[in-house]
Amino acid sequence: MDFVYGPGKNHLFVPGPVNIPEPVIRAMNRNNEDYRSPAIPALTKTLLEDVKKIFKTTSGTPFLIPTTGTGAWESALTNTLSPGDRIVSFLIGQFSLLWIDQQQRLNFRVDVIESEWGRGADLDALASKLEADRSHTIKAVCIVHNETATGVTNDLAAVRKLLDGYRHPALVLVDGVSSICAIDFRMDEWGVDVALTGSQKALSMPTGMGIVCASPKAMEAAKTAKSVRVFFDWNDYLKFYKLGTFWPYTPSIQLLYGLRTALDLLFEEGLDNVIARHSRLGKATRLAVEAWGLKNCTQREDWFSDTVTAVVVPPYINSADVVKRAWTRYNLSLGLGLNKVAGKVFRIGHLGNLNEAFHFNPCRLSGLRLNTVGTWD
Amino acid sequence: MDFVYGPGKNHLFVPGPVNIPEPVIRAMNRNNEDYRSPAIPALTKTLLEDVKKIFKTTSGTPFLIPTTGTGAWESALTNTLSPGDRIVSFLIGQFSLLWIDQQQRLNFRVDVIESEWGRGADLDALASKLEADRSHTIKAVCIVHNETATGVTNDLAAVRKLLDGYRHPALVLVDGVSSICAIDFRMDEWGVDVALTGSQKALSMPTGMGIVCASPKAMEAAKTAKSVRVFFDWNDYLKFYKLGTFWPYTPSIQLLYGLRTALDLLFEEGLDNVIARHSRLGKATRLAVEAWGLKNCTQREDWFSDTVTAVVVPPYINSADVVKRAWTRYNLSLGLGLNKVAGKVFRIGHLGNLNEAFHFNPCRLSGLRLNTVGTWD
Amino acid sequence: MDFVYGPGKNHLFVPGPVNIPEPVIRAMNRNNEDYRSPAIPALTKTLLEDVKKIFKTTSGTPFLIPTTGTGAWESALTNTLSPGDRIVSFLIGQFSLLWIDQQQRLNFRVDVIESEWGRGADLDALASKLEADRSHTIKAVCIVHNETATGVTNDLAAVRKLLDGYRHPALVLVDGVSSICAIDFRMDEWGVDVALTGSQKALSMPTGMGIVCASPKAMEAAKTAKSVRVFFDWNDYLKFYKLGTFWPYTPSIQLLYGLRTALDLLFEEGLDNVIARHSRLGKATRLAVEAWGLKNCTQREDWFSDTVTAVVVPPYINSADVVKRAWTRYNLSLGLGLNKVAGKVFRIGHLGNLNEAFHFNPCRLSGLRLNTVGTWD
Amino acid sequence: MDFVYGPGKNHLFVPGPVNIPEPVIRAMNRNNEDYRSPAIPALTKTLLEDVKKIFKTTSGTPFLIPTTGTGAWESALTNTLSPGDRIVSFLIGQFSLLWIDQQQRLNFRVDVIESEWGRGADLDALASKLEADRSHTIKAVCIVHNETATGVTNDLAAVRKLLDGYRHPALVLVDGVSSICAIDFRMDEWGVDVALTGSQKALSMPTGMGIVCASPKAMEAAKTAKSVRVFFDWNDYLKFYKLGTFWPYTPSIQLLYGLRTALDLLFEEGLDNVIARHSRLGKATRLAVEAWGLKNCTQREDWFSDTVTAVVVPPYINSADVVKRAWTRYNLSLGLGLNKVAGKVFRIGHLGNLNEAFHFNPCRLSGLRLNTVGTWD
Missing domain, CATH: 3.90.1150.10 (Aspartate Aminotransferase, domain 1)
Known part of the structure; x- marks a missing residue:
């Protein structure tokens, strides 16, 4: 070696x-527990409530998925879109590139708007596309809030303004992996439909939890989206949310307690x-x-x-x-x-x-x- | 509460x-590390070598996927089969039921062979189907080795014997979630094509790692399988295996060290x-x-x-x-x-x-x- | 091996x-901290207040000494007695034997009252001695509350009753190592002058903290006790108690946090x-x-x-x-x-x-x- | 707060x-164990062998005492000296001051050689005293190797040279609390008779273990030293060393495993x-x-x-x-x-x-x- x-x-x-941080390491230093006992649903309930705050949403529905950011991407796309759907996606660095690759492999028609690496999303190009799209063939705009490869933060409020300007109904799907909890992000105010992050980023936890939040409009889209999905299907979660047991399959007990502490630290600091x-x-x-x-x-x-x-x-x-x-x-x-x-x-x-x-x-x-x-x- | x-x-x-076990909890009690440093690939290499031993395979290719058993199921199916493929699946309890549900939602044509709960897989029914299937329309036989809901262990050697008897080329996909490392399992000897387990079972780790192993025949099938997959795509792993960096996306550092210790304990005991x-x-x-x-x-x-x-x-x-x-x-x-x-x-x-x-x-x-x-x- | x-x-x-218990292990899973920062004195203050509750005392002065039960014994004896002082001590098993050995090596004159192993302290013998001791030459009665070697619990209330009956002013020094927090113990009510336990017993912590509590009468005796002592000297603690920094030498940060959690668990259960x-x-x-x-x-x-x-x-x-x-x-x-x-x-x-x-x-x-x-x- | x-x-x-360091925290993240099982003596034996290396001694006898540096001081003094013994001690800062205070309270006659704070031990003054002491009334020279209060390291080789020059048989007792494992220290070569350190210093562990090492000459002195001691008495350790069970009272299991890892890290780095x-x-x-x-x-x-x-x-x-x-x-x-x-x-x-x-x-x-x-x- x-x-x-x-x-x-x-x-x-x-x-x-x-x-x-040490308190999170400590919180995770524990044995497994039975996730069907009364304790884990009670814990999960507080997590689902509190995790909405990091997205600055009150109307969103959060999902804590045992996966990575790549899986969270897949969850956002497959639950809201159908194969063949047209989407607009910005290529500004390695992570937006990888997401676009995923979008294409999931059989969406992707209009790629490329910028030189080191520059942000080309919003003028987006404006042109929206203007031209009177028939609303664009189903979603996909944007990486913060491109980790080049250190570029995109202006999400401007994206929303454009869509509103053209009264365009496209969903806005945001990769907030390296922004949420660290850079100003406002899901409700900016009309973001799906936002997502991963536990190993600003939440300062180990890898293993993809955190996805869906707006009411995204939840509505999920009802008709035809992309094939099982592991990433929000419906399986919703079924267990209704039952009050919350988990369609086994969560990581350690990550749940880790998230509890990570959120507590965030809220304590503000x-x-x-x-x-x-x-x-x-x-x-x-x-x-x-x-x-x-x-x-x-x-x-x-x-x-x-x-x-x-x-x-x-x-x-x-x-x-x-x-x-x-x-x-x-x-x-x-x-x-x-x-x-x-x-x-x-x-x-x-x-x-x-x-x-x-x-x-x-x-x-x-x-x-x-x-x-x-x-x- | x-x-x-x-x-x-x-x-x-x-x-x-x-x-x-305490040694595994201890091994996981650690900070994150950069998975692109030289240390993590070196560690991963030993894991991929050693994890084959728990499947009793020398020719298989293992994948350590940041997911649960449900995701490992999806990985096994989507990498080896195409939508519309006919498969035979045994329904003997809740977990085989859930896997069949997944198979159907992934658009395979599933011949369900149901047994009374408390009984094992109906191998006579399988025999009939194989006998009738001269044109080899059955692409895979899916079987849960140990049905956790009813405490039933199926006879995998008998399944292999039947397939060999009929010289049937169907893949054998095995859910070994509650058997591998605890109940005798022999991937190579029994001609299993995909076997899988989860970290939180006999390996006695936290949840979060789906461990999937594919035979050369399964790897061959993966080249033509048309099921849509990205997060679960073995090809992304293979690309990074070749590069020697091993990970298409961020693994849980903690689970890697946990697996190292879990395997060490297993091998020390034998x-x-x-x-x-x-x-x-x-x-x-x-x-x-x-x-x-x-x-x-x-x-x-x-x-x-x-x-x-x-x-x-x-x-x-x-x-x-x-x-x-x-x-x-x-x-x-x-x-x-x-x-x-x-x-x-x-x-x-x-x-x-x-x-x-x-x-x-x-x-x-x-x-x-x-x-x-x-x-x- | x-x-x-x-x-x-x-x-x-x-x-x-x-x-x-896991919560205590978790609480101790931490780095060192500067014990002269504002945080550690603030923590220590709550510990000293709360630890009195396990002795059932409001008037006692507690000491958290980085030592074992043997050291706690030495602390109790040397702070309250002078070489040559006459004490009465009960020999009923291995741990009372070891304490008596210590008493003798510290140059006290020990009246040993021996019982057959498996029997409790011979209180009749104590009564005789007290009755005979009109001039109050007996300075202390030393008794092990619960003799760990034979599984024998002595009746401390009866000891108090005897002393009161004879209006005898001898100090009562109690080894509560395997009783306090587990067997009924009432420092104030029973007029115990020094009581002590160790962290690794009913508090369910690692070894390393001797917990000693002194009555006002014992504190008074400490002013004139001539036994040589430095590490175990209560005065050094008292000096730092007054300063509000609490520690004459470096405490184990980990054990302080462990004790905090151990007490929390005790009080939560009651x-x-x-x-x-x-x-x-x-x-x-x-x-x-x-x-x-x-x-x-x-x-x-x-x-x-x-x-x-x-x-x-x-x-x-x-x-x-x-x-x-x-x-x-x-x-x-x-x-x-x-x-x-x-x-x-x-x-x-x-x-x-x-x-x-x-x-x-x-x-x-x-x-x-x-x-x-x-x-x- | x-x-x-x-x-x-x-x-x-x-x-x-x-x-x-994380590996030490990890090693200590464990439950208690029975210190009378075969495992703990086997572990202890390796510790006692290996700990001699940090003192650079082959002939010394080490003691791992559940105490702090202050207790280790007391152990060094009381095991080798008798009340009234004359010793020479250097006052150069707060920690040498505290040790001298202890020496005086333990009833030794202390010749204090004071230096301005910020200066090292006054070896000329020592020379004068040694020269004058033809009858060898000085029983020990006590010196703090590294005075933590002022950042001053004393020259121990020079002390040895002086003693040898005057053929003076005084014991050399060294506080190596903030030097051993970090600053060059050679027990055998420099003829140090008792050296000591604490776990929370260069060994980078929690507080709670005083590590004391005695030369053959110090062990000989211990046979006749009349200072009263029980908890700190080396003889109690020696008795259990002979039995092969090593511990006169309960050690901290966690610190033993922590020390094992701390030594492993030291030896791995060299x-x-x-x-x-x-x-x-x-x-x-x-x-x-x-x-x-x-x-x-x-x-x-x-x-x-x-x-x-x-x-x-x-x-x-x-x-x-x-x-x-x-x-x-x-x-x-x-x-x-x-x-x-x-x-x-x-x-x-x-x-x-x-x-x-x-x-x-x-x-x-x-x-x-x-x-x-x-x-x-």
């Missing part, structure tokens, strides 16, 4: 999975304070990058992400070497550049339950300079 | 999720010893039931399950009351009767990392007698 | 250290309910012993202990073999016979956070019979 | 208790590498202090401590405000100035299982400047 024991804490500054903290740490990271004399991959300030910064390295350096060196020498995990920006950027995650002292670990490298062999002096 | 704090350990004797232990504890449970003067739901000795015993209560008793009383009074979790046997049976799980002293908790009630209000005297 | 991996949970039925539960489980154990046809080492019913039962084996059997067999074969830990009763008794602990189902593990052996080679059939 | 929930990890940079790492991080801290324009409390380079740096603040600032601000604002724990240097210094611990990225947290404040109200700009 090409890794050896290193002393000290691993510093995890990838944009997910993120550092788990969701708005959490978002402000991400904003503060995001800005600090960008200032550090500037101080290093390096460029942010994100091309315009209004797209800057408060959860991840993709840093462009000079052309004579392979960014993968930076990541490798950080890992072997400092026990510090940074994110690789992916696909089109492989070798060109490394990524600093500033996502989750962090504080100033914790956060500045990667930034403390600011005194150092990248040398020509791609390592720090 | 209708539950209160009770002192002492909860005794979990449902057939899953089962008790987690898989055959583990199976012998389940056999011993299963027999002991059945003797206890006999001593109570109660009936086993399983109708014939050769179907007796070594991982769960469904106990029939007298007609004047509701078995749910027995379960409830055990929980409120003794902090002891038993399994309810499901569907057709609801109210009629309760179930004692004797599955996972148990020993004699641990196991006999539910059986120690043997000195007691069920009274007419469904509680123990 | 003469032990191997055994599957399933170890069943710990020694009278200490006892099984730790201390009187906890005592009633021990009484119920103690009685049940004695009935099981009777059913086995074996004899209780304790010779009279009013001495029966509700936290441990010492079981006398037939003369042709070595009780150590019973303990060894339980451990190797059933992963079940029982207590050995100690000193005078070595080989003659084994001990079943029924102490701590137990319930009926948990507890009956050792008793489930009731269907078995001891055979002539000292093992169970 | 004057503290509130803060997000992110607490950064613990006091010189003890220090950060516990003790010399660990010491080199502390040297590197210590130097880096001092460079940071220099860069801040602040002064090191330690007055001479050869006394610089590699485990803690005491930083002198400007006279118009109260160092307690710096510590408080770090805690409330950054969730960062620094050490207060103690006693004579209270308000004048704050302390940065760089002790235990740290790495560069972890370590530089407090140092990242280097970009900031102390302002006149004692906080950072």
Whole structure:
């Protein structure tokens, strides 16, 4: 194996999975329980109520699915759409690319609106498509709120404004995997129909829970959506919601208790304070990058992400070497550049339950300079 | 909430999720890690090698999917079959019923062979179907190895023998959720094409990992299977297997380390010893039931399950009351009767990392007698 | 090493250290903290207030000392007595023997009142001594509330009554290691001057905290006691109590949080309910012993202990073999016979956070019979 | 309470208790076990063998005592000396002061050699005393290897050289609490007779285990030492060492497993590498202090401590405000100035299982400047 024991804490500054706070680790340090006992439904009920708050919705229906973000995507699409449905989707980086790939493989007709990597969703292109679509053949607009590969945050309020402007009834499906609980997100206000995140992101838990929330309009769409689905079928959940036992199949007891604590921590700090903290740490990271004399991959300030910064390295350096060196020498995990920006950027995650002292670990490298062999002096 | 704090350990004797041994809880008591670091692929590689041993296969390809047993079912079906394919499936209890429901919703044509609950798969009916199927329209035989609802273990070697007798090429897909690692299972020897289990069963881990293993024949079938799949698509895994990074999406770091320890414990005890232990504890449970003067739901000795015993209560008793009383009074979790046997049976799980002293908790009630209000005297 | 991996949970039925409930294990699953931060004093304050409740005192002063029961003994003696002081001490088993040994090595003049092992403290002998001691040369009466080696509980109210009857001012020092939080104990009502227990007993925590409580009279005695002491000196604690920082040296952060949870669990169940539960489980154990046809080492019913039962084996059997067999074969830990009763008794602990189902593990052996080679059939 | 929930990890940079590495936390995440079973003695035997390596001794006898550093001091003194014995002791800071206080209260005659705080032990004064002591009335020299209050490391080899030069037979008792496993220490080579440390220091465990090691000469002295001792008496340990059961009273099972893992981590990294790492991080801290324009409390380079740096603040600032601000604002724990240097210094611990990225947290404040109200700009 090409890794050896290193002393000290691993510093995890990838944009997910993120550092788990001790209280969540503690809450999950437990044996299994019978999920058909009275205790687990009682716990689940509080979770379903409270999880709506992180989406800022009162009318949405949440689902806690034993899956990853990829599964949450599939759940959002298959429950609301039918094969052959036309959707508009923005390609701005690796994660939007992967979602589009999934959309195509699930047999939707996808109008891909591509931007240069480092730029946000091209809303002008969306406007043109909406304007042209008098007959409402577009059934959904799919958008990644925060593209983790390039550190780009899209403007969801603007998407809603466009749809309203054209009185277009398309559903709005949002990947909030690296935004929800960290970047301002307002499901009800912005008319988002399906929003989703994963437990290992801003909730600062282990991987394994896809959290999906559906608007009343999405729930209505689910009644006629013809996409084949079983594991991801919301109807199976709804059946057990009615019974008050909540689970169509076995949930992870540990993740349920972990979510309870993760939500408690969020609410204790205050969701708005959490978002402000991400904003503060995001800005600090960008200032550090500037101080290093390096460029942010994100091309315009209004797209800057408060959860991840993709840093462009000079052309004579392979960014993968930076990541490798950080890992072997400092026990510090940074994110690789992916696909089109492989070798060109490394990524600093500033996502989750962090504080100033914790956060500045990667930034403390600011005194150092990248040398020509791609390592720090 | 209708539950209160009770002192002492909860005794979990449902057939899953089962008790987690301390070393596994310990191994999972950890922070997240970057799954793209060199450490996680190195760990994953050992897991994929070792997990084949629990299936008793050398030629199979394993998949560790962040899902439950229900998702593992879907993975087995969608990767090997196409919509409209004819399959034969045995209905002998609640879990085989649910799998058949999934098969039908995934648009396969399912020949259901039903048995009375408490009886095993009707292999004579299978024989007739195979004999009649000269043109090999049957693409797969789906069978639950151990039906958890009724405590019935099916004879997989006999299924193989029948198929071989008729030189029938149908795939054999096996739900081994409550058998693998606890009841003798031999993937290669019995010509099983897809076998699957879940982490929260005999592996004695938390829920969240579906473990699926595919024979070379199943892998071949996957190349042409037309069922729509993305999250569950084996091809995405194979792509990353080739890259040596193994994961198409984020795995649970905690479950990977948990699986490592669960496998270590299994191999330290010896898989055959583990199976012998389940056999011993299963027999002991059945003797206890006999001593109570109660009936086993399983109708014939050769179907007796070594991982769960469904106990029939007298007609004047509701078995749910027995379960409830055990929980409120003794902090002891038993399994309810499901569907057709609801109210009629309760179930004692004797599955996972148990020993004699641990196991006999539910059986120690043997000195007691069920009274007419469904509680123990 | 003469032990191997055994599957399933170890069943710990020694009278200490006892099984730790999951919530306490969870609470202790944490990193160190700075004990000079504002958080630890705030936590300590609640502990010192609440721990008085387990002694049933409002006027006592508690000390949470990083030590074991042996250290707590030393703390009780050296803070209240001077070398050469005359004390009366009851020898009724191994633990009272060890305490007397300590008393003698600390240079007190000890009047030992010995009883046959299996019998309680000889209070008639105490009465004679008190009657004869007109000049009050006896400075303290030392008594083990519950002798763990023989399963004997002494009558502390009777001791108080005798002292009051003779208007004797001797201090009463009580070892409550295996009684406090499990057997009725009333510090104020019974005029106990120093009472002590250890974290690993009825509080169901790990070893490492000696909990000592001193009456106002004992605190007064501490001002003039000339025994040499530093680590165990109450004055060092009092100095920091006044400062509000509480700790003269570094406490175990983990044990502080563990104690917080242990107390919470006790109060949630209700201390009187906890005592009633021990009484119920103690009685049940004695009935099981009777059913086995074996004899209780304790010779009279009013001495029966509700936290441990010492079981006398037939003369042709070595009780150590019973303990060894339980451990190797059933992963079940029982207590050995100690000193005078070595080989003659084994001990079943029924102490701590137990319930009926948990507890009956050792008793489930009731269907078995001891055979002539000292093992169970 | 004057503290509130803060997000992110607490950064613990006091010189003890220090950060516990995850593997040690994991190892301790367990239930109690019977310490009289065969497993615990087998484990203990490996610990006693291996713990000698951290003292660099082959001839020493180690004791793992359930106590703190203060108790370990008492163990060292009372087992080797008799009341009235003359000892020489160096007062150079708060911890040497406390040890001297203990020595005096234990009734030894202490020649205190005082240095200005910030300076090391005055070895010239020792030389004079040794020279004058032809009749060998000095029974022991007591020295704190690393004074935690001022960040001063004493030269133990020089002490040995002096004693040898004068052929003086005095015992050498060393407090290695904040040095052993972090700063070069050689028990055998330097002729140290009793050395001691605590679990919560360089071993990076919770508090609760005092680790004491005695040379053959110290063991010989213990045979005639007349200090009263019971809990701390080495003889009780030796009795159980001979029996092979090792424990005179109940040890903390959790700390034993924790120590096993702590030693494994030390040996995996290599003790010399660990010491080199502390040297590197210590130097880096001092460079940071220099860069801040602040002064090191330690007055001479050869006394610089590699485990803690005491930083002198400007006279118009109260160092307690710096510590408080770090805690409330950054969730960062620094050490207060103690006693004579209270308000004048704050302390940065760089002790235990740290790495560069972890370590530089407090140092990242280097970009900031102390302002006149004692906080950072």
